[in-house]
Amino acid sequence: MAETRRQFDPEFRAGAVRIVRETGKSIAQVARDLGINSGTLANWVKRDREARGEAAAGHLAEDAAGERRVGDGA
Template sequence: MVDTSQERMFIMGNTRREFTPEFKDEAVKLVINTGRAVATVARELGVNEATLGRWVNLFKASQDAGEAGITETEKAELLRLRKENADLKLDRAFLK
């Protein structure tokens, strides 16, 4: 017989939540623009404090590195558009 608490820990340990770039951007904006603590915002959003802290630090580092104004949402869209552009070029080449 398996101890149910160990079984739950095993199942929970393998579950990884994915967050959209839009969600990450909004969470970071809540911390940056309101001046509220990372822990408070993380608790309200149901996100691990360390995870939100990492997102905020990445945002601040990108601002310091001169990537002013480009958000996770914009990065995701840029990648999507580049892929779409490559696919369209292949389609065009095939049709020629």
């Protein structure tokens, strides 16, 4: 059975991104609080940062689980 995709209006998207930007909470935590997929919110945050001209490196070092990625040390 196919699932229907939820649609989010631009105001909801902007508000979710603003929460991430202004509170310092992880994407994963904000997504849980709002009941949305963390990958979806991560995409919105990425697009917002690109639109603002912020460098992706360093800013998106958090994965969907909200943990910092670390190299394997090799």
